[in-house]
Amino acid sequence: xxxxxxVCDKMNWKHALTGLTASxxxxxxxxxxxxxxxxxxxxxxPAAESTETAAPAEGxxxxxxEEAAPLTLPELYYALDNSMLFLCAVxxxxxxxxxxxxxxxxxxxxxxxxxxxxxxxxxxxxxxxxYAIGYGLMYxxxxxxxYFGFAQFxxxxxxxxxxxxxxxxxxxxxxxxxxxxxxxxxxxxxxxRLKFSSYLIYSIIxxxxxxxxxxxxxxxxxxxxxxxxxxxxxxxVVHAVGGFAGLAGALVLGPRIGRFxxxxxxxxxxxxIAQATLGVFILWVGWYGFNPGSQxxxxxxxxxxxxxxxxxxxxxAAATGGVAAMILGWIMYGKPDISMALNGVLAGLVGITANCxxxxxxxxxxxxxxxxxxxxxxxxxxxxxxxxDPVGAFPVHGLCGVWGGIATGIFGDYDLGVQILGSxxxxxxxxxxxxxxxxxxxxxxxxxxxxxxxxxxxxLSEHGMQAYH
Numbered sequence: 510x511x512x513x514x515x516v517c518d519k520m521n522w523k524h525a526l527t528g529l530t531a532s533x534x535x536x537x538x539x540x541x542x543x544x545x546x547x548x549x550x551x552x553x554x555p556a557a558e559s560t561e562t563a564a565p566a567e568g569x570x571x572x573x574x575e576e577a578a579p580l581t582l583p584e585l586y587y588a589l590d591n592s593m594l595f596l597c598a599v600x601x602x603x604x605x606x607x608x609x610x611x612x613x614x615x616x617x618x619x620x621x622x623x624x625x626x627x628x629x630x631x632x633x634x635x636x637x638x639x640y641a642i643g644y645g646l647m648y649x650x651x652x653x654x655x656y657f658g659f660a661q662f663x664x665x666x667x668x669x670x671x672x673x674x675x676x677x678x679x680x681x682x683x684x685x686x687x688x689x690x691x692x693x694x695x696x697x698x699x700x701x702r703l704k705f706s707s708y709l710i711y712s713i714i715x716x717x718x719x720x721x722x723x724x725x726x727x728x729x730x731x732x733x734x735x736x737x738x739x740x741x742x743x744x745x746v747v748h749a750v751g752g753f754a755g756l757a758g759a760l761v762l763g764p765r766i767g768r769f770x771x772x773x774x775x776x777x778x779x780x781x782i783a784q785a786t787l788g789v790f791i792l793w794v795g796w797y798g799f800n801p802g803s804q805x806x807x808x809x810x811x812x813x814x815x816x817x818x819x820x821x822x823x824x825x826a827a828a829t830g831g832v833a834a835m836i837l838g839w840i841m842y843g844k845p846d847i848s849m850a851l852n853g854v855l856a857g858l859v860g861i862t863a864n865c866x867x868x869x870x871x872x873x874x875x876x877x878x879x880x881x882x883x884x885x886x887x888x889x890x891x892x893x894x895x896x897x898d899p900v901g902a903f904p905v906h907g908l909c910g911v912w913g914g915i916a917t918g919i920f921g922d923y924d925l926g927v928q929i930l931g932s933x934x935x936x937x938x939x940x941x942x943x944x945x946x947x948x949x950x951x952x953x954x955x956x957x958x959x960x961x962x963x964x965x966x967x968x969l970s971e972h973g974m975q976a977y978h
Contacts, residue, residue, distance in 0.1 A: 586808040587670035591679050593807040598679065600798025601686035605632055605693060607795055610788025611855075612697035613976075615779035615848070615900045619966025620701045621976035627708050631693040631716070634709060638717035639685045640664070647684065647721035648729045655732040657722060673806040683802060687747050688724075690799075692716045694751025695943075697900030699758040701765045702957050705971045707950050711758070711943070719942050720750055723935045738931035739923045742803035744863030744913025745932055750939040752907025755898065757944035761951055764897030766963055774892045777899070782847060789851045793827055796858050800865045815866055822865040823858065826877025830857020833881030841885070849885055852901045856884035856909040863913040867921035876916045880909045911936060 580588070609628040613621045641662060649658025664677045692712050699708070724746050726733040740746050768777060779785060800823045801816045834853020838846040860880030861873055868876065887904025891897075898904070911932045918928030950956040957963075962970030969975065 583671040586672035587674055589808045590673060590806050591676050594675060594683055594802060594805065595679050597798035597802025598683040598686050600795050601683070601690065601802065602632070604686075604690060604792050604795030604799070607788045607791030608690075608693045608696070610791065611785050611851075612700060612788075612900050614781040614783070614785030614788060615697065616700045617777060617966065618780035618977055619968055619975075621780075621968060622972050622974055623705060623967035624696060624700055625976075626705065626972065627696045627712075628693050630709060631696065631712050632689045634712055635689040635692055635716040636685050638713050639688045639721070640681070641717070643688060643717045643721040644681055644684065646718065647724040649725065653725060653729065653731060655735060656726070658725065658729075672808055675805065687743060687799075688716045688720055691720045691747045691751040691754075694748065694902050694906045695755040695758055698755030698898045698902035699762055700899045701967065702762055702963050703758065704955060704958055705967070707956050710950065711754075711946060714946060715750075715754060715943065719754075719939060720747075723750060723938055726935065727931065733927075733931045733934070736930070737924055737927050739867070739917055739921065739928065740863045740914060740931065741866050741917075742800045742862045744859055744861075744910045744917075745935050747910075748859045748862065748906040749910030749914070749932070749936040752903045752905065752910055753936040753940040754943040755902040756896070756907055757940050758947050759896050759898050759903070761944060761947035762897075762957055764895060765899070766960060768897045769895050772895075774895075779848070779899075786847065786851060789854055793854060793858065796823055796827070796862075800862055804866070819865045821870060822861055822868060822873035825870055825873045826857040826861035826865075826880070827854050828857070829874045829877035830854055830860065830881035830884070833857075833878040834885050837882055837885045841889075849888075852884045852888070852905050853881035855905045856880040859906055859909040860913040860916060862910075864917040864921045867917060867923070872920040876913070876920065879916075880912055883908055883912055907936065 605628055609625050612628070613624045616624060642659070644664060645660040645662060646658070649660040652658040652660050664681050667676050667678075668674060692715050695711065695715070696708070725731045727738055727740055727746050728734070765777065767775060769775060797820055801819045804812060804816050804819060806812045807816060831850045831854040834856065835845055835850040838849035857877030857880045860876050860883075861868075864876065865873070884901065884904045887908040888898075888901050891901075891903065896903075914928055914932030915925070917923050918925030947956060958967065958970060
């Protein structure tokens with residue numbers, strides 16, 4: 510007997526529903542014990558967790574019996590101080606790229622490779638000679654007599670860790686970045702006419718001998734330091750040394766061809782002001798390694814407060830220097846000149862470097878503003894004297910470096926007479942020694958390129974290549 514279609518369909522659905530329900534019951538019944546087993550404690554310990562520790566397999570290191578002891582507070586301070594100083598050293602080293610961009614941007618395109626190459630070698634050669642003898646000359650310790658001394662070749666051994674204790678390796682990294690900065694300042698002042706080989710000789714002598722000796726007089730505990738001379742981060746020790754060395758080079762070399770015509774100034778425009786502007790911003794950023802890093806210690810409330818004051822004073826002086834130079838240049842020339850403003854920023858940075866930890870925010874603004882005015886007057890003075898300094902290295906670093914040293918005595922709690930003494934002696938020492946070197950190179954015919962090579966450009970005549978194609 511056949512079953513009607515509708516009744517058959519109903520029975521099929523009933524059978525299917527019944528089968529599905531039964532399947533779910535079976536699945537749940539078997540799954541519950543499994544879940545319960547996962548959540549329960551194991552009935553017996555695995556072999557790896559037995560009461561006796563198994564011996565390590567061959568080739569495996571034995572596990573330490575106990576955890577390493579936590580770092581002590583002096584060790585934490587030591588780690589913080591040295592790590593932060595390393596970062597500051599990197600920032601100061603990064604300033605070399607800023608110098609390279611400023612100097613090449615403010616000069617003719619035909620000398621770009623030559624300027625970049627000189628900046629590169631300031632670091633490469635400078636690191637090696639400062640490692641070999643410069644560091645030992647600058648920090649002779651008990652071997653010095655206040656004027657000269659030598660500790661050792663290379664870098665000394667580390668002492669016990671503690672707050673404010675620097676590992677000699679990171680101290681060297683920080684100090685060698687300063688030495689390279691002093692050397693590279695000269696590159697812009699002598700651009701466009703100095704032989705590359707002569708520049709290498711200059712860079713070796715300044716970085717390895719001249720700069721370390723005057724650096725010892727202050728930072729190495731020499732005679733100026735004993736008199737109470739103060740230069741926190743190097744307005745005199747670094748920038749004035751480089752600025753006055755650049756002035757010596759510019760004087761001995763003479764101006765570039767065509768720079769002065771019929772007794773009048775004939776400026777040679779820079780080929781890439783955008784590049785120079787970016788370089789100034791890079792230098793500004795790098796200065797936060799230069800100045801705050803010179804605190805040399807970062808742990809604790811006092812050091813933190815000092816670093817924040819230093820950074821803010823640095824910023825205020827740079828900004829005021831740029832505004833002051835812009836306004837004065839605008840008044841004198843009738844139009845705002847970005848090159849003056851850029852040099853004003855650098856002037857403010859140089860002026861505050863000696864005293865950024867010792868003055869108030871308002872005093873930092875005053876120091877930076879005066880530096881911005883001085884750099885404009887300094888550039889005009891060089892033109893009147895027919896001294897060719899293509900990037901304004903002497904007004905920025907030399908003149909404003911001296912201002913920074915003297916301003917430390919005016920606004921900081923330091924003896925003004927001693928500040929004037931140090932602010933004169935170190936720059937004069939750098940100028941005389943470098944003038945003698947450049948003059949000697951000139952006498953033996955190894956200082957300046959030929960007129961033909963200068964007109965062609967040092968990129969082609971000295972290096973056989975061009976920066977732009």
